[in-house]
Amino acid sequence: MEKIKLDQNKAPIYEALQRLREMRVVPFDVPGHKRGRGNPELAAFLGEQCVSIDVNSMKPLDNLCHPVSVIREAELLVADAFGAAHAFLMVGGTTSSVQSMVLSSCKRGDKIIMPRNVHRSVINALVLCGAVPAYVNPEVDRRLGISLGMQREQVAKAIAENPDAVAVLVNNPTYYGICSDLKAIVNMAHEAGMLCLVDEAHGTHFYFGENMPISAMAAGADMASVSMHKSGGSLTQSSLLLIGEHINPGHVRQIINLTQTTSGSYLLMSSLDISRRNLALRGKEVFAKVVEMADYAREEINAVGGYYAFGRELINGNSIFDFDPTKLSIHTRNIGLAGIEVYDILRDEYDIQIEFGDIGNILAYLSMGDRPQELERLVSALAEIRRRYQKDPSGLLSQEYIDPEVVASPQDAFYAEKKSIPLPESVGCVCSEFVMCYPPGIPILAPGERITQEILNFIEYAKVKGCSMTGPEDPDILRINVLV
Template identity: 35%
Template sequence: MKTPLYTALSQHAEKKPYSFHVPGHHNGDVFFDEARVYYEPLLQLDVTELVGLDDLHHPTGVIQEAEDLLAQLYGADQSFFLVNGTTVGNLAMVMATCSTDDQILVQRNCHKSVFHAIELAGATPVFLETEVDNKLHVPTHVTEETLKHAIARHPNCQAIVLTYPNYYGHAADLSKLVQTCHEAGMIVLVDEAHGAHFVLGGAFPPSALSYGADVVVQSAHKTLPAMTMGSFLHLQGERIDAKRVKTWLTMLQSSSPSYPIMASLDVARAFVEEIKEKGQVNEIMRGLSKLKDQLKRIPHIELVESDSLSNDPLKCVIRSTRGLTGYELKKVLESVDVHPELADDHQVLLIFGLGKMRDIPFTSIEHALQHSESLLIGMEHRQIESASIEIDQQRQGMEAVPFEEAEGRISAESVIPYPPGIPLMIKGERIEADQIATLSRLLEHQVHVQASQVIKQRKLYVYIEEETR
C-alpha cells in the first residue's frame, strides 16, 4: 500500500541526517532526557520543508501524491490534509462561501468551530432546529420539512452547514436535503468529523460525499488511526470555489505544519484502503459485535441504540440500570482507568477502534459497578473546571448576572460543554429557562464547561439591551 509522505520521511530518517535546521530538537539530538523515551522515535520524523519532503501549502511532490491518493479513496475531486483539526476545515469552508451580512443555514447542534467561522466571516446564521432521538434524548438531524420552511423564509442563503453524523453516531439520509439545497442554489457544507471511516461501506452509514455534499470535513484522528489534529477536507462538484478554499486553508493553518501529523494522515488513508482491498470490513464488524456482547453481559449496564436512524457501529452508548446518571457512570469507569469519550445526563458514549484493541478489564468494570454507591460517596470533591476565557467586566454593553436573572436576556458569550463542543448557549442568542437548568446540572456533575470565569459564581454574561437601543 502506497504511503508517499510517510515513506519519504522514514527514508530521510534512516539516513541519520545532520540537522542544521528547525525544529530545535534537531532530529531528537537535543531533548529533555526524562522525556526522550517516549518522544525519540517520533522526533526523527518531525522535520521541516526539506528537499524531497514537499510543502503542505504548495504541494508538488510527496504531499501532493498522498492527497491525490486520499481523493481517489474517498471519491472526491480534490482532498487536503489538515493539521489544525476539523476546526480549521470548518473555518475554511464557511469563510470560503460566506461574506459579511450573507445568510447561512446552520444546524443548531453544530460544533463551536462552525459558529466561530460564521462570526469571523461576518455572516448571519439562520438556525435549523433538529429532531431529538426519543431513546437517547440527544439532538440528531434536520428534517426535510424544517429545511424547506427555512428556505422559504430565507431564500437568499448562500450555504448550509450540516453535522453528519451526530456525536453519538446517528446518521440520517441526506439525499433529499442535499438535493433541496442544490435546487435552491446553496452550497452544502458537511461537518463529518465522526465519519471518516464511512468510506468503508458495509454496515457503516454512507459518506456525505456519496450524498452529493460539496465540501466535507472529517476528523481522521477521531475514528481512524491518525494523530490528534489530523483531519481531511474533501471537495466535489463545481459549486465550490476550490482556489478560495485552498487560500483560506493557507491563511488559517500553521506555516510550519507538523510532518508527523501529515504522515499519520497518509498512513491512516493506507490503513483504510487496505481494509477495503482485503475485504476486512465483515471481520471488523464481528469483532465489534463480540465486544458489545461482552459489555451486555456486565450486570448493571445496558446498551442503547437509536431505533429511528442508522447507527455507526464504532459508537456504543451504555447506561446504568441502577439509576446512575451518565456523569456518575463515567466516574465509576474512570475509577478503573476506563476512559469513555463523554457522558450526559442519561448515558456514556464509548468509541471503538477499527481493529483489535487491548483487552478490556470487564471484571474490574463489573466490580466497580457493584460498589458504585460507596465509590461515588468516597470520591474526593473536585472543583468545577471552566476554561480561562476572560471577558472584561467593564466592557461596554454587557454585565454578569446570576443564573436566575439570565432568562430572556441575550447571551454575550457562548457556553460550551466540552466534549462534545456543541454550544449550549450561543453568543447573541436569547437565554431560555431550560438552558439554564441544563447548565446547572452540568456544573453540579462537574462537567467541563468552556465559558468565562464568572460561571463559577453561577453567573452569565449578557448584553445590556437598554444601552444598545
C-alpha cells in the first residue's frame, strides 16, 4: 500500500505555542521567570517574543519524553520529510542523538566497527555502555593531511575479522565533506547481520538538495543522527535522530529518556518544527543556491594562488566515494600557514569567523543564511592574508590523523585507577581521558589508547599553533591522566 504523504505546510509545535500565547494563561508553573516578567534583563536581551514561549510541558503542548499529540505529529512530519520510519526531536544536540543511537544498538562487551576519526560523542557513548570499538583506520590524503572515508575493502575486512560485531558506524560526510560508499557499507553490514549507524551531523541538506551524496535513510541505514542546527537552520543544540523500519521506536525512546532532559526546550523544538517545514517546502532551491555560492568561492579562492579549495575533483570511487558540494574546505599549508593561524587572522584582523582551522586546513561553513557579498569579503581577506603573511611551508606538520594503539576499552580505561603525570613523561602509558582540538572534536587521544611520542609532538604543535585543546582534566593540558 502506498504511503500517504503528510502535509508539510503544518508546524504543529509552533502552532500550539501560538495558540498558548493568545490564551494569556496565568503561569503557576516553571520556568520561574514567568514569561520573562521575573527577569526583565533576560527578556530585554532575548526579546519578549522569545521568553514568552520558553514554557514547561503541559497537556496542550505535549511531552517530549512520551509524546502523544503535537510533538508526536511534529515527529511524524520529520520522518515523512526525511524518508525515515520514525524520527525523534532531540534537544541535547547531536551529541545526544549519536549517544542514543549507539546506546540503542550496543551493550557492555558488544563490538562496534567504526572509523577512528569519529566525533568524541561516539567514544563517549562507548564509555557509557561498555561496548568495544573495532577501528577501521581511515586512509589519509597525504597532500591535504585529512582523513578520508571508509574504504569498502577495509569495512569488509573488519566485518570478516569481527563477525560478532553488532553494528557498523559511519561518519558521513566528514567535516571536510568527504563521503564513503554508504550504500555498499549498509549492504555489507546487513548481509553480516549487523546494524548500520550513520553520524550524519553534517548532512541535513543531503535529504533536500539535488545532486547531493546519498542520505543515510535513502541508503537503507538503520539509524542516523542529523544536526538540524548546522545546515538545516534550527537553533543551536536542536537535532534529530532518524530510524529505519527494522528498529523498535519504543526501545529507542526509552534509551533517549535515560540521558535526555525531562524539561525539553520549546524554543529548540519549535525551531526544529519550523526548520523542517522550511526545508520540506523550499529546501531544493535553498541548497541549490548554497552549492552555487560554494562552487563560485572555490573557483575564486583557487584563482588567488597558494590555497587549494578542494571539491568533487577528489572523488576516487572508494575512500572519497562522493563529496559534499556545500563544504568550502581550504588547504592553507602551501602559503606557509597552519589552518588555525589563518582562522585566527581572519577573526582578529578581518572580523570573519569561520567554522574551524586545523593544522593544514580551514572550513568556511556555508548554508542558507550566507550571501554572495560575504563570500567576496572572505575571498578578498584570504588574498590579502596570502600577500601579507605567506612564508616558507617547510617544517609545517601535515597530518591530522595518527593511527592509535588500543590497549583497553574506552569504558575500562575511563573508570580505571589513574594518575596524573606531566605530558612529556607519558610516552608509553595508556591514556584514561580525551585530548582533542575543538572544533572539530575528533580525539587525538581517547581513553584506552597508548601515548606515543608522535602523538605528543602533534599535541605540542597544535598548542603552539593556537588550536583550542579540550578534554583533559588539567585545563592547561600540561599533565595527563594515565592508567596506573
